[in-house]
Amino acid sequence: MAEVKVKKETNLSDATEVENRIKQLCQQFPHGITDQVIQNDMPQLEPQQRAMAINKLLSLGQLDLLRNSSGLLYRMKDVQSASKMKGSDNQEKLVYQVIEDAGNKGSKTWIIHMPVRCASKKKVYMLYNLQPDRSVTGGAWYSDQDFESEFVEVLNQQCFKFLQSKAEVARDSKQSPMVQRNSSFATSHEVWKYISELGISKVDLSMDDIETILNTLIYDGKVEMTVIAAKEGTVGSVDGQMKLYRGVNPVIQPTGLVRTPCGLCPVFDDCHEGGEISPSNCIYMTEWLDF
Amino acid sequence: MTAQEVRLCGLLLREHFGEVVEKVGTHLLKGGAQNLRTIIHETGISLDLVKKSLCVLVQHGACVFRSGRKGAGSPTEYQTCCDRILRILRYPRYIYTAKTLYGDTGELIIEELLQRGHMTMSGTIKTVADRLTQNMEEGRSMDYSEVSSAFFRLVETHFLQRCPPLAGAEPKDSATPAAPAPPGTPAAPVSTAPPTPESFPDCYKVPHVTLVGRGKRQLASEDGEDQRNAKKAKMDSQTHGDEGICWQVNFERFHLHFRDQAIISAVANKLDQTSSEIVRTMLRMSEVTTSPTATCTKPLSANEIFRSLPTSYNIPRPILDQYLTLLIDDPMEFVGKAGESGGGMYVVNMHRALANLARATLESVVQERFGSRSARIFRLLLRKRHLEQKQVEDFAMIPAKEAKDMLYTLLSQNLVQLQEIPKTPDYAPSRTFYLYTVNQLPTARMLLQNCYKTVANLVERRLFESKESKRLLEKSQRIEAILASLQASGAEPEQLTEVEEMITAPEKQQLEALRLHINKLDSAENQVDETIFLLESYINSTASTSLLNDIDGVRLEGQTHIDLDNASRAGH
Numbered sequence A: 001m002a003e004v005k006v007k008k009e010t011n012l013s014d015a016t017e018v019e020n021r022i023k024q025l026c027q028q029f030p031h032g033i034t035d036q037v038i039q040n041d042m043p044q045l046e047p048q049q050r051a052m053a054i055n056k057l058l059s060l061g062q063l064d065l066l067r068n069s070s071g072l073l074y075r076m077k078d079v080q081s082a083s084k085m086k087g088s089d090n091q092e093k094l095v096y097q098v099i100e101d102a103g104n105k106g107s108k109t110w111i112i113h114m115p116v117r118c119a120s121k122k123k124v125y126m127l128y129n130l131q132p133d134r135s136v137t138g139g140a141w142y143s144d145q146d147f148e149s150e151f152v153e154v155l156n157q158q159c160f161k162f163l164q165s166k167a168e169v170a171r172d173s174k175q176s177p178m179v180q181r182n183s184s185f186a187t188s189h190e191v192w193k194y195i196s197e198l199g200i201s202k203v204d205l206s207m208d209d210i211e212t213i214l215n216t217l218i219y220d221g222k223v224e225m226t227v228i229a230a231k232e233g234t235v236g237s238v239d240g241q242m243k244l245y246r247g248v249n250p251v252i253q254p255t256g257l258v259r260t261p262c263g264l265c266p267v268f269d270d271c272h273e274g275g276e277i278s279p280s281n282c283i284y285m286t287e288w289l290d291f
Numbered sequence B: 001m002t003a004q005e006v007r008l009c010g011l012l013l014r015e016h017f018g019e020v021v022e023k024v025g026t027h028l029l030k031g032g033a034q035n036l037r038t039i040i041h042e043t044g045i046s047l048d049l050v051k052k053s054l055c056v057l058v059q060h061g062a063c064v065f066r067s068g069r070k071g072a073g074s075p076t077e078y079q080t081c082c083d084r085i086l087r088i089l090r091y092p093r094y095i096y097t098a099k100t101l102y103g104d105t106g107e108l109i110i111e112e113l114l115q116r117g118h119m120t121m122s123g124t125i126k127t128v129a130d131r132l133t134q135n136m137e138e139g140r141s142m143d144y145s146e147v148s149s150a151f152f153r154l155v156e157t158h159f160l161q162r163c164p165p166l167a168g169a170e171p172k173d174s175a176t177p178a179a180p181a182p183p184g185t186p187a188a189p190v191s192t193a194p195p196t197p198e199s200f201p202d203c204y205k206v207p208h209v210t211l212v213g214r215g216k217r218q219l220a221s222e223d224g225e226d227q228r229n230a231k232k233a234k235m236d237s238q239t240h241g242d243e244g245i246c247w248q249v250n251f252e253r254f255h256l257h258f259r260d261q262a263i264i265s266a267v268a269n270k271l272d273q274t275s276s277e278i279v280r281t282m283l284r285m286s287e288v289t290t291s292p293t294a295t296c297t298k299p300l301s302a303n304e305i306f307r308s309l310p311t312s313y314n315i316p317r318p319i320l321d322q323y324l325t326l327l328i329d330d331p332m333e334f335v336g337k338a339g340e341s342g343g344g345m346y347v348v349n350m351h352r353a354l355a356n357l358a359r360a361t362l363e364s365v366v367q368e369r370f371g372s373r374s375a376r377i378f379r380l381l382l383r384k385r386h387l388e389q390k391q392v393e394d395f396a397m398i399p400a401k402e403a404k405d406m407l408y409t410l411l412s413q414n415l416v417q418l419q420e421i422p423k424t425p426d427y428a429p430s431r432t433f434y435l436y437t438v439n440q441l442p443t444a445r446m447l448l449q450n451c452y453k454t455v456a457n458l459v460e461r462r463l464f465e466s467k468e469s470k471r472l473l474e475k476s477q478r479i480e481a482i483l484a485s486l487q488a489s490g491a492e493p494e495q496l497t498e499v500e501e502m503i504t505a506p507e508k509q510q511l512e513a514l515r516l517h518i519n520k521l522d523s524a525e526n527q528v529d530e531t532i533f534l535l536e537s538y539i540n541s542t543a544s545t546s547l548l549n550d551i552d553g554v555r556l557e558g559q560t561h562i563d564l565d566n567a568s569r570a571g572h
Helices: A015-028 A034-041 A047-060 A079-084 A091-104 A148-172 A177-184 A186-198 A207-219 A283-290 B003-017 B019-031 B036-043 B047-059 B082-116 B121-135 B143-157 B220-230 B251-270 B273-285 B304-306 B317-329 B349-371 B372-383 B389-396 B400-412 B440-467 B470-489 B493-500 B504-568
Strands: A063-068 A071-076 A114-117 A123-128 A225-229 A243-245 B063-065 B077-080 B159-161 B246-249 B335-339 B345-348 B417-422 B432-437
Touching: A015 A034, A015 A047, A015 A063, A015 A071, A015 B082, A034 A071, A034 B220, A047 A063, A047 A071, A079 B504, A091 B077, A091 B143, A091 B159, A123 A283, A123 B063, A123 B082, A148 A177, A148 A207, A148 B143, A177 A243, A177 B317, A186 A243, A207 A225, A207 A243, A207 B372, A207 B389, A225 B304, A225 B349, A283 B493, A283 B504, B003 B082, B003 B440, B019 B036, B019 B047, B019 B077, B019 B082, B047 B063, B077 B082, B082 B121, B082 B143, B082 B246, B082 B251, B082 B504, B121 B143, B143 B159, B143 B251, B251 B349, B273 B317, B273 B345, B304 B317, B317 B335, B335 B493, B349 B372, B349 B400, B372 B389, B372 B400, B389 B400, B389 B432, B440 B470, B470 B493, B470 B504
Parallel strands: none
Antiparallel strands: A063 A071, A114 A123, A225 A243, B063 B077, B159 B246, B335 B345, B417 B432
């Protein structure tokens, strides 16, 4: 007696049924199925129909097409990612592959997903569900591609006020000069704590961020910095040293040249006696003299 | 001698000495050393006037003469240098300094000498005494001895010096007055550098003078005569034993004083009053031991400093040590430590202080002219020397577009320079690094020229304003003269008010406005002169230090050369 194989009767004319059957087979064999396996399972299936079903599944993104030494392999795609791929075509699928491989650093390509900071005029895209890396988004200073200059300005002023008041307190304490100077210093950690407690930032700022702000204050000529050796483990020390900042006074008043209209004149180079622009008919001088 | 310097010198000469002297002076400035005939021929001024102009210039030290370049017997050549003429701008500051240090007497002595150029001691004392007596109450007069003692003090502290003696008109004689050796003269051997006033041993020696008496008050009736005689030297029949010994103001000494003042006030601004007093003490102690071109003072021990502090500053010794340590630790490096003996040896770093002050001046100009964010970029480049565009944006935390805009503006004004570093020999733009940088010395020179132009603009505006209201000014002067004569001859009040009313109210307003304008322009000139002084001191100080370094370098190269020679001769 021949073995009666109980087989699920498939309605071979229903393409969906065929597809579902292929999917079931894939699930059975998670490492992938070859064309042969499908043929064995549904011998009555015409090659043409089989091909159509496979293509349909591939285009829907429910099936992965792989190649090994013996031929083509079809593998079930991850359900989660499969749902995402609904509506995209083969090309996009390849792209998606690349993005996924790039992990959370993003990669430079041209479709879908969250556009991120474009400081270098190249749009960077990455997976929606991943947290972008700091170097890509620009860190705390960028929100939605825009450099937040007002935010930087506010932080700049707050840090300066903190250091200035600390220096004033030290000066008023009337102690010996060495003690006065040392107490007017603030470590970058102290400033960071102050800013965090102020709560003016909706983004979390790290100590490095605060140090970049303090550096801009140095370039403004309002603050000076020293580095001292600190024991490992002291709060705020990095690699055995700490950075100290303090507010300083300017060393000269605005110089004499800039107190005259000529020092600030935009057409200084064009001015000479007897010309269109000359000291005798200078409107800036007239304004300044009548001030 | 740049175009701006010549223009400013011309304006200053015109204001102080008149148009003829201005013509002769600017001609000499532009043309270099020339003899009398050439000057007459090229300016078209008569011999008489040219001679007088040259006399005026020589009297004030603005012009020097020496024998012609073509050898003995060739006509004398005259040469002007703009440095001395530009000093005229600083006269008010010299006079004010003398007033603060030596009172009214000192002020008048300096003023007289600046006006006359050279004068004998007796002549100065008599004139000053007369002027002081004029301002005193009736019946009182100034004694000559008081004025003499003020004169001695000025000479002691080197603010006044003898004019170098002229050893006749022989061309061969090298004893000519202080003259800068013209760089292009082939005939003048390098060894006979023109003598400075200090090279004469009697430079600061006060001659024995018999001068007894008191200042004479000028009577009102002599006013007219006095006006006429004011410019001529008073022909006194008395001799006082110092004929032929003329004195002049020692500008270099004043400049050292100004430099010290600038350093002290910078310390006071940056640190505090006590630190500035300590630095002032240190500078005072080194006044006579430090040469004017030195980059730092001689080392002073902490013990000496402690002893020399003014008695009003009663700080204990350990506190002084703390202040000195703070001064050393300050990033501006005003004071440096030179050793450990005597409780620590300290020097004042004058060159570095000047460089920092010049830097602060440059930063101030950028800040006022272009805004604080451009100033941030400027300071950033001064610190980090060379940066790419991207790095500038990142460090300064300025959005890319604005940073680019600011950098290009600074570049177009030549305050910032671009340095190209190619990766490939063909300088292709896509394969070249473009770095922004700031060079402090050339930028300072450029700003100095801007200062000269600014002062010239202010002077021209002042002259223009006066010229505009010339008619009104003359009218008011006439009315004042009428009033004065009426008052002297005892007129009635109605007559006086009648005359006063000849000037209408709007005219009075106009005169008042004019007066305010002129004062504002005058004080602005003085303020710009302060900037000029800082920049000039920095440039001169840098030039002299680099010259010393260059000389060392040449010596070293020479040695290597000789060694190579020997090596090649040693039988290879």
